[in-house]
Amino acid sequence: MNEFTYNALPGHIIFGAGKLQSLADEIDRLGCSRVLVLTTPEQIDQGEMIKELIGDRWVASFNQATMHVPTDVVDQALDVAEAANVDCVVGIGGGSTTGLGKALALRSDLLIVAIPTTYAGSEMTPIWGLTENGIKKTGRDPRVLPTSVIYDPDLTLSLPPFISGPSGVNAIAHCVEALYAPDANPITSLIAEEGINALSSSLATVVNEPGNKDARAKALYGAYLAGSALAAVGMSLHHKLCHTLGGSFDLPHADVHTIILPYATRYNAEATPEAMQRICRAMGTEDAAQGLYDLNRSIGAKSGLKDLGFEENDIEKAADIATQNPYANPAPVTKEGVIKLLTDAYHGVRP
DSSP: OOOOOOOOOOOEEEESTTGGGGHHHHHHHTTOOOEEEEOOGGGHHHHHHHHHHHGGGEEEEEOOOOTTOBHHHHHHHHHHHHHHTOSEEEEEESHHHHHHHHHHHHTSOOEEEEEESSSOOGGGOOEEEEEETTEEEEEEOGGGSOSEEEEOGGGGTTSOHHHHHHHHHHHHHHHHHHHHOTTOOHHHHHHHHHHHHHHHTTHHHHHHOTTOHHHHHHHHHHHHHHHHHHHHSOOOHHHHHHHHHHHHHOOOHHHHHHHHHHHHHHHHTTTOHHHHHHHHHHHTOSOHHHHHHHHHHHTTOOOSGGGGTOOGGGHHHHHHHHHHSOOOOSSOOOHHHHHHHHHHHHHTOOO
């Protein structure tokens, strides 16, 4: 067996239906007493539910978490946190809320309790992202890793199909890139393959039977694995493209990941035969890129970037941004190759 280095990241995971009820005890276990609750504008009701659950531990709320974590929103949330003298952030929601919590932790000593309601997987990673002046920057810092994560599948039951499906494929993208990351190892690959299997075998049921609790739990388990895999390795071309399209063109995060994934997989296929074999085995398909494309069709996902409002004449601009400081990638990253990838993704052709 090849030598490898693997850093197992800390974190306290609570998984199971109804486990949200343990939140107050978890805050006490952490020694915290002044909580800031974070949500998006659409999830204010869930924020109020958290407020009731934790009682007098609550001191403030901020309900303006936004996709791609704009720096001005971080500034506003930090003002609220400092004014209330909080010692803990509880974020309930998807990647937008978790991302805001991470940004606050990056600029303070606040502990984070993440309560994911989507399948983003961000709650398991030390990766932060901030968008300023139309450019999204990312980095790694152990300070942003949530101290505790509560996975309660019941909280995902109200997630509509058009969000559930792409959210789950977003998590699969973490697994795919973890398989061919330059610092991949047998442990992360095992986690990633299991994550792909759990998600790909449950997402169609989640979308077509939104009330199926078993499928919801399996998808959330897959999201946990996806975040765990990505947390330990680096990102590659797929994530660079998605960060570019989201941060510079304001396209929806999960939908972009869903559309780009089959094409980024095809781009790297010849350079990563073992990773492709693992993807095929996990999904029960003969071709990794086409299997992912067909999965997208089975969940009713948008097929091309054109369906998100992206303009064809912006393809070259996006390629320029994405290739300026490319992430490590198994296949050489060229502007010509990225333009072809984005052109195929724009039209939604089968890879």
